[in-house]
Amino acid sequence: MIEVVKVEFAMLTKLDYSRFPRVQIWRRGVAFGIDFFVVWLLSSLLGGGLPGFQFAQVIVFVLAWFCLRVLLVYRNQGQSLGRWALDMKVFDAQLGKVPGLQALCKREAITGFCTLLAAIALSNLTNAGSILLVVPLAIDCAIALSEANRQAFHDRIARTIIIPSRRGFSLNLKMKRLLAQVRSSVRK
Numbered sequence: 001m002i003e004v005v006k007v008e009f010a011m012l013t014k015l016d017y018s019r020f021p022r023v024q025i026w027r028r029g030v031a032f033g034i035d036f037f038v039v040w041l042l043s044s045l046l047g048g049g050l051p052g053f054q055f056a057q058v059i060v061f062v063l064a065w066f067c068l069r070v071l072l073v074y075r076n077q078g079q080s081l082g083r084w085a086l087d088m089k090v091f092d093a094q095l096g097k098v099p100g101l102q103a104l105c106k107r108e109a110i111t112g113f114c115t116l117l118a119a120i121a122l123s124n125l126t127n128a129g130s131i132l133l134v135v136p137l138a139i140d141c142a143i144a145l146s147e148a149n150r151q152a153f154h155d156r157i158a159r160t161i162i163i164p165s166r167r168g169f170s171l172n173l174k175m176k177r178l179l180a181q182v183r184s185s186v187r188k
Contacts, residue, residue, distance in 0.1 A: 104158070
């Protein structure tokens with residue numbers, strides 16, 4: 001009896017992520033870039049006009065990141081603006097549904113902090129040392145590139161994965177069609 005309980009517990013703690021379809025890394029990167037650009041632009045416009053990254057910009061960045069990547073995802077079936085544009089969503093494999101607020105907060109606290117450091121680095125390009133602020137984000141992304149499950153560090157901590165969705169704008173497919181039309185027009 002004890003053996004059976006141990007085996008069942010081991011099965012519950014170790015998830016089989018291979019049964020879920022995966023999204024290509026480049027699509028995840030583009031979706032992240034869309035979200036980052038929207039939040040960075042908003043924080044740049046509302047945070048003040050002084051050079052460099054100011055304290056007001058940090059506050060606006062954190063609030064906008066939380067709204068876009070936690071609240072919107074929670075209310076919008078696992079999709080942020082970037083993920084909606086590229087037909088993907090955050091999924092909790094353990095629960096079999098969109099993650100709860102706690103998991104999303106854990107996930108986006110890590111990602112948001114790394115992204116905030118990268119935004120500060122991009123705002124201070126004149127200082128060569130500030131480029132080191134991009135390293136935490138690069139490490140987080142490198143983990144997703146290096147493993148078979150394509151889970152970044154923040155995905156592992158929150159136990160989430162990114163899966164394709166039928167709901168969205170299909171920006172990648174529309175861009176492919178547009179490029180094909182442009183190529184055919186150039187060839188003629």
